[in-house]
Amino acid sequence: MLQKFQNHLNKNLPFLKGKKLLLAVSGGIDSMVLVELLHHLKFDISVAHCNFNLRGDESDGDTEFVKSTCEKYSIKFYVKHFETKEYANLHKLSIQVAARQLRYDWFNELLEKKGFDYLLTAHHLDDSVETFLINFTRGTGLEGLTGIPQQNEKIVRPLLIFTREDIEEYSKENNIEWREDSSNASDKYLRNKLRHKVIPILKELNPGFSDSFLQTLENLQQSESMVDDASRIVYHEVVQDSDNEKRINLSELMMLPNYQAYLYQWLKPFRFTAWKDIYDLVSAQSGRQVFSEEYRLLKDRDTLILAKKNELKLEVYPVYEDVENLNVPLKISVCNKSDFRLDDKRCIFADKDTLKFPLEFRKWEEGDYFYPFGMTGKKKLSKYFKDEKFSLIDKENTWLLCSDNEVVWVVGKRADRRFSVNETTRNIIKIELK
Amino acid sequence: MLQKFQNHLNKNLPFLKGKKLLLAVSGGIDSMVLVELLHHLKFDISVAHCNFNLRGDESDGDTEFVKSTCEKYSIKFYVKHFETKEYANLHKLSIQVAARQLRYDWFNELLEKKGFDYLLTAHHLDDSVETFLINFTRGTGLEGLTGIPQQNEKIVRPLLIFTREDIEEYSKENNIEWREDSSNASDKYLRNKLRHKVIPILKELNPGFSDSFLQTLENLQQSESMVDDASRIVYHEVVQDSDNEKRINLSELMMLPNYQAYLYQWLKPFRFTAWKDIYDLVSAQSGRQVFSEEYRLLKDRDTLILAKKNELKLEVYPVYEDVENLNVPLKISVCNKSDFRLDDKRCIFADKDTLKFPLEFRKWEEGDYFYPFGMTGKKKLSKYFKDEKFSLIDKENTWLLCSDNEVVWVVGKRADRRFSVNETTRNIIKIELK
Secondary structure (H helix, E strand, C coil): CCCHHHHHHHHCCCCCCCEEEECCCCCCHHHHHHHHHHCCCCCCCEEEEEEEECCCCCHHHHHHHHHHHHHCCCEEEEEEEEHHHHHHHHCCCCCCHHHHHHHHHHHHHHHHHCCCCCCEECHHHHHHHHHHHHHHHHHCCHHCCCCCEEEEEECCCCCCCCHHHHHHHHHHHHHCCCCCCCCCCHHHHHHHHHHHHHHHHHHCEEEEEHHHHHHHHHHHHHHHHHHHHHHHHHHHEEEEEECEEEEEEEHHCCCCCCCCHHHHHHHHHCCCHHHHHHCCCCCCCCEEEEEEECCCEEEEEEEEEEEEEECCCCCCCCCCCCCCCCCCEEEEEHHHHHHHHCCCCEEEEEEEHHHCEEEEEEECCCCCCEEEECCCCCEEEEHHHHHHHHHHHHHHCCEEEEEEEEEEEECCCCEHHHECCCCCCCCEEEEEEE | CHHHHHHHHHCCCCHHHCCCCEEEECCCCCHHHHHHHHHCCEEEEEEEEECCCCCCCCCCCHHHHHHHHHHHHHEEEEEECCHHHHHHHHHHCHHHHHHHHHHHHHHHHHHHHHHEEECCCCCCCHHHHHHHHHHHHHHCHHCCCCCCCCCCCCCEEECCCCCCHHHHHHHHHCCCCCCCCCCCCCCHHHHHHHHHHHHHHHHHHCHHHHHHHHHHHHHHHHHHHHHHHHHHHHHHHHECCCEEEEEEEEEEHHCCHHHHHHHHHHHHCCCCCCHHHHHHHHHHHHHHEEEEEEEEEEEECEEEEEEEEECCCEEEEECCCCCCCCCCCCEEEECCCHCCCCCCCEEEEHHHHHHCCCCCHHHHHHHECCEEECCCCCEEHHHHHHHCCCCCCHHHCCCCEECCEEEEECCCCCCEHHHCCCCCCCCCEEEECC
């Protein structure tokens, strides 16, 4: 195994050479073999050990054991004790999730503060097989069948190509000591059933199972990379992407027989879960929406618009003449007739004496109307929006500037003629978007 | 199950309604339940039953049983007896492959001759789970994990969303009779192990396993469709496709970090298997090749050329003056000076009296030389090819027309000046590519 490990490091993980490595070590067989291998190959390693205080004396025994091994080898040893149960209760987490959070928070802290280049963990091929089968049993997609990644960013798993048998054999041959790992993983029952009942049968049916599985993983990872390519290429053709929102052109999207696959790929990162609702949305009426925790997807005519959820509180902000107006993106200044312009949507000029301060800055409401500048008569805002082909999101993002509850300005869009400058105006003010 | 089956047919297989359907029926529980369901729903069905003569009386008992059921229901019954073992021996096939060939040959014959629209088989969800696990155990790629297809062309599998338990339950409730199927599939051992030892554990770990699995299959099929999209899109960018060959532009291909995935997708249909050799080929010397049964992939400078294998037999075909020249794409005609042109690569004009018939039409050989028209001196063919930047395939596809073993024409490329028309020529012949 040592030779194979060395070749594997040279060929697939050459960047580890000469780097400062932190090993996550529980004291179980996998991590103790990893310590032994890297120590033997004279890598620059330190050890980080978590004591989660979940198994009393046993936890402390693990800590003592890892510590003494490190002393024997003169390896720098870091240990931290966690009040895992208390943390889990406090944050309403399962013990498993709590332990993971605590562990990785601390590891990241060590990486940063002590200047380590990589964190190494001792996951091996059978962990990957188990993860594959757990996901498969529960139901998954391609992303759940591509195994544990060999590397994500600073975390590297150099034992991933080795089986549990490889590791057990090496530990026997080299008299490596380790402590039985009575892990508290919540999927322990599932994992043990698969480990002891299912995987042995697969290995019996195909004695070369581990190699086949490695090849399967590689094939699936290749396919996954092609899925990513297709997703990206089609995205650029079908989606208009701006800072605040993404607009998916439905008539283009629906030309793809597998458009659902694309929607899934694009929307997955925004943590949507109601996939059936999303697939129905493409043929739903304008105005229908589907929500994730932070985002929403809105059907608007020939488009699906993805945007952050708006909190539709109908708040009114006061707008004063002569003080800084907090939370309102408007600037008010006195000016004279020579400054007067009409061609800028970002500002209006109003007859100051027709206004009653403080003005109000608020979202529009059903029933609002105004007297559009340049027109005779009055018009409902809803009618105006329709004529101007505003989308639902456009409408919701529309603010009004009002005086005594009369619309002075559909902000950034259209002024009201009742407050506009005329020949009798004595005092002009300019109101502009900051 | 009847209700669910009816809904499934209406929703997912509406095209079966009113069509002429042929059912493949062994007499086992799955196919007997399918007969019962479709008969009950008044579909227009006939039954095709194969007797492979592999289990003596038992096979004949199956045939009798299916026949009598069809008689009871007034369903048209087709049966064929096969000498499976003899066929297998004759064609050097396993019994399993032989039975499959015989079966589908006959089914296709029936479809065509009797005007059936579809062939229906009784594969169900557990067959799909087993196929998934068999492929997974042996090692596979995405294509091996997408389950048995619900339809390929004329073959439809309407029970694929039902589990073995669904089918067993329905057969009990409706007193459906069936014969124990002692199939002779060569993967029987594998399949039974998975069926009895592995799948029950997966179902115990997740009571909703069957539904999860259906969803997993759908997800993987979606991913597969995106892989196909990426493959097609990138192919059009990187591959120059003509009738005889495909040229993969390596400098463009190698810009993709996952270029191996694309090579795999593109070359798989040509039955290549030596993938490692193929991946090495991209950085190999010009002239290196990898073969499949019918094709070869040739590294030629910045290109991988895919073409049919050429049988490099160095044959010489005689070319006569006045008879039809079989197997040779040349036409010879007498002509006068007014027809004489130089600007057509597809023909030459030669001084007939300098030629010795029959001419020879053959592939070039190392050591061949000629006296290029329009040049002084002679030139080796190999030098000429190099100067003209011929690829290996271009060279191999080059034919020579010779007279008394002297090159008259590098066919379609360049004439030899020794046989060319000059002021003393009395008889001109035109030799052209047909």
